[in-house]
Amino acid sequence: MKRFIFFLISLFFSIQPGFVSSHLAAEKEESTVKKQLKSGLNVTQVSYRNWSAGGEDALSWTARVDGLFEQTRNKFFHRWRVELEFGQVRQDDESPRVSANKIHFDCMLAWKVGILVNPFLSLRMDTQMTRAYDYDKQPRVAKADFLDPVILQQSAGIGFNPVKSTKTRFGVGLKETRTEEFTVYSDNPSTAGVEKLKIETGIDHTTEINKKFNENLTLKSRLELFTSFENFSTVDVRWQNDLQAKVARYVAVNIRTNYLYDKDVTTKSQFMNAITVGLTYDFFE
Numbered sequence: 001m002k003r004f005i006f007f008l009i010s011l012f013f014s015i016q017p018g019f020v021s022s023h024l025a026a027e028k029e030e031s032t033v034k035k036q037l038k039s040g041l042n043v044t045q046v047s048y049r050n051w052s053a054g055g056e057d058a059l060s061w062t063a064r065v066d067g068l069f070e071q072t073r074n075k076f077f078h079r080w081r082v083e084l085e086f087g088q089v090r091q092d093d094e095s096p097r098v099s100a101n102k103i104h105f106d107c108m109l110a111w112k113v114g115i116l117v118n119p120f121l122s123l124r125m126d127t128q129m130t131r132a133y134d135y136d137k138q139p140r141v142a143k144a145d146f147l148d149p150v151i152l153q154q155s156a157g158i159g160f161n162p163v164k165s166t167k168t169r170f171g172v173g174l175k176e177t178r179t180e181e182f183t184v185y186s187d188n189p190s191t192a193g194v195e196k197l198k199i200e201t202g203i204d205h206t207t208e209i210n211k212k213f214n215e216n217l218t219l220k221s222r223l224e225l226f227t228s229f230e231n232f233s234t235v236d237v238r239w240q241n242d243l244q245a246k247v248a249r250y251v252a253v254n255i256r257t258n259y260l261y262d263k264d265v266t267t268k269s270q271f272m273n274a275i276t277v278g279l280t281y282d283f284f285e
Helices: 002-024
Strands: 032-046 058-073 076-091 097-111 117-127 132-134 141-144 150-163 166-178 197-214 217-228 235-246 251-261 270-284
Touching (some): 032 251, 097 132, 166 217
Antiparallel strands (some): 032 270, 076 097, 097 117, 132 141, 197 217, 235 251
16 A cells, blocks of 8 residues: 555656646746755764763764755746655664654645736645654654655645745645554544544645745745644644754754644644754755
């Protein structure tokens, strides 16, 4: 099942840009293309020997790749974006622990019918690269794996561009949660069986801010909200913020905060904060 889902996602990713481009080729106006591919590596290592104040040896690293392709031509706009992140932490003789574990992909097709208002279609996928654990429990307890769960979300609606750096859109969404081993994300506890697929319909909202203050300081923020028609009083929240400051050509400081709330997973809010200094490289921009 994993291979089949991964094959469908890969096929969609590879075919759709060409499909959209073939339609845009019929337009006579010249297109505007924006391409970005960025990578980053952060490493921290601490080692002690005969240190009277005490301390534990530690090694942590995080690697990240961000890709973006946008094209605007006449009345059409399409965007493809992928975010990959993986990291580990190791202390003393303990086995490495996963500290970052993310695969995010989204694409959007919009029709520019007005200066500020544009209808759109979008697809989003979220999963993790490898097996993830809850390390607070002994022994550790597995919580997720590659494509388990995988969350697919399709939306259609209206987008707004109030200012150049801000984009927001509202639509009707279809959210699918697929699992194999970790059915806690998809199972309905009120039924006798165990469901490996959960389908929800509801209202979808996304706001994105991409503000470049100068050549060395950039703020990126993405707020995603989803309200199911079956449980309209509960809102799933995913809010990610990245503030990056370049201090040298290949060195950057990044401040990241993530806020998650999904009542189906846990009734508690999830929060993550990270401040990193590491290498960064732009393949093209």
